[in-house]
Amino acid sequence: MSGPVCDFCASREVLWEYPARDFVLPIVETTSFLSLGGWCACQKCYQLIEEGDAEGLKKRIAIQHGIDLSRGGAVSALLSRQIQEFFQYRTGPPTRIYQREAPHVIE
Numbered sequence: 001m002s003g004p005v006c007d008f009c010a011s012r013e014v015l016w017e018y019p020a021r022d023f024v025l026p027i028v029e030t031t032s033f034l035s036l037g038g039w040c041a042c043q044k045c046y047q048l049i050e051e052g053d054a055e056g057l058k059k060r061i062a063i064q065h066g067i068d069l070s071r072g073g074a075v076s077a078l079l080s081r082q083i084q085e086f087f088q089y090r091t092g093p094p095t096r097i098y099q100r101e102a103p104h105v106i107e
């Protein structure tokens, strides 16, 4: 496995990159992860982000990662927080990424 994945839903069809400041991303209550630089996004997530549809984005992430939001609780709250932080720390408009049509072989 190599190459970019969508930082939201883990799709491999990454088309956009959002510039963002580095920030500490909460993973679980006691652990966090330092988010460095930009965030990659696929077309679907890009559309949700551009519409400012945090709820839609959250649902999509949950579906793609097999998270059951109907149970609410900590995971749901955490996901909301991660999305909020993304909106807060992004620094500008996204850049379109043009992927190669043929698989790129790294030598």
Ligand SMILES: [Zn+2]
Binding pocket: 006, 007, 008, 009, 010, 011, 041, 042, 043, 044, 045, 046
């Ligand atoms: Zn995505």
